[in-house]
Amino acid sequence: MVRAAWPFYKGRGCRLIGAVGPMAKFVKSHGGNRTRNRENRSGERDDRFADFEKRLERARGHPGDAPEAQARGSAMGTAFRISTELVVGLLVGGLIGWQLDRWFDTSPVFLLLFFVLGAAAGIWNVVRTALAMQSDTGDAQAATKKPERGPDAK
Amino acid sequence: MPNPMLQFEIKRLIKLDLFGLDASFTNSSLFMVIAVFLITLLTIWGMRGRALVPTRMQSVAELSYEFVANMVRDNVGSAGQKYFPFVFSLFMFVLFTNMLGMVPYSFTVTSQIIVTFALAALVFIGVTIIGFAKHGLGFLKFLVPSGAPAVLLPMLVVVEAISYLTRPLSLSVRLFANMMAGHAMLKVFGAFVVGLGFLGGWAPLAFMVAFTGLEILVAFLQAYVFAILTCIYLNDALHMHH
Secondary structure, eight states: OHHHHHHHHHHTHHHHHHHHHHHHHHHHHTTHHHHHHHHHHHSSOOGGGTTHHHHHHHHTOOTTHHHHHHHHHHHHHHHHHHHHHHHHHHHHHHHHHHHHHHHHTOTTHHHHHHHHHHHHHHHHHHHHHHHHHHHHHHHHHHHHSOGGGTTTOO | OOOTTGGGOOOEEEOOEETTEEOOEEHHHHHHHHHHHHHHIIIIITTSSOOSSOOHHHHHHHHHHHHHHHHHHHHHOGGGGGGHHHHHHHHHHHHHHHHHHTSTTOOOGGGSHHHHHHHHHHHHHHHHHHHHHHHGGGGGGGGSOTTOOTTTHHHHHHHHHHHHHHHHHHHHHHHHHHHHHHHHHHHHHHHHHHHHHHHHTHHHHHHHHHHHHHHHHHHHHHHHHHHHHHHHHHHHHHHOOO
């Protein structure tokens, strides 16, 4: 069922392109010919179309803003994730040690040992999540970084 | 001052006894049924038109579908498509029970740790079974970190095992603690508004308005975190890399 629905999901992108269609037609009918003529004469594109992409982007309503809000939301989600990880590591370690002590009658050897191991597990979970997050944002930054601004922006 | 914990009390609406087990239909059960009913309403009745230009209901249903589909695709890859219905059901159930809790006089199902633990245990056991079914006993290699010195290995395996066992508990405690703390806090500040009266009650009232907004955000975020961690655990079981 999901597989059948998947192409439908992919196809939704077409609606965006479809929205550009009429606009492109409009551009062609209102001065498209003139552009072609001018191109033929000077070999350069009309200046009026230089910022077309930018204006189109603006008309679509600042797509740059949405990822930022989304990133803030998922960052908060990560914060929720990490904070519990620490406490629960201790809790699980302590519980395992306490139960082992009850079985072997060795209180408090295993409790102390597993309390520390639980803390280590909790911290290890946090470090792993943070490392994964770091590599994710590193990739994202590398992808969105403008090549012409590369040398200045350090 | 009213007891802020009173709102989490389970009340038996229809008494039911199954072979000595208390299986009464409680207010918690009632709100679970309401949540499932609303999700069904949204996904089946909302999609009845199947229009190219969606109505409001259809748009919401499509948005939630796409949101979860994106999440599964990004975190698990194409191998996760099989598990999309499960993640979608889980996300919608947690989201709707969280949001229903924001309605005054309602009951927050996810503020009961046994409910969240049952959901988390379902994910944990399911993911472990998938891991063993996919990789056989090789799934145990998941507990052995790669490139660790042999001297430290026994200790690291124990740490990894504990870290694996924390999953169901951290998943359930996170959701339960956030929902319970938020609702208890709202109740306490509600009591402040009444207690301070017409003159002093405005400050806690203003705080409550802002805090209700935050609680709605938390209700959504917790559902999101629950679903995304399910995806991450699924990915670990299917692809077995740290």
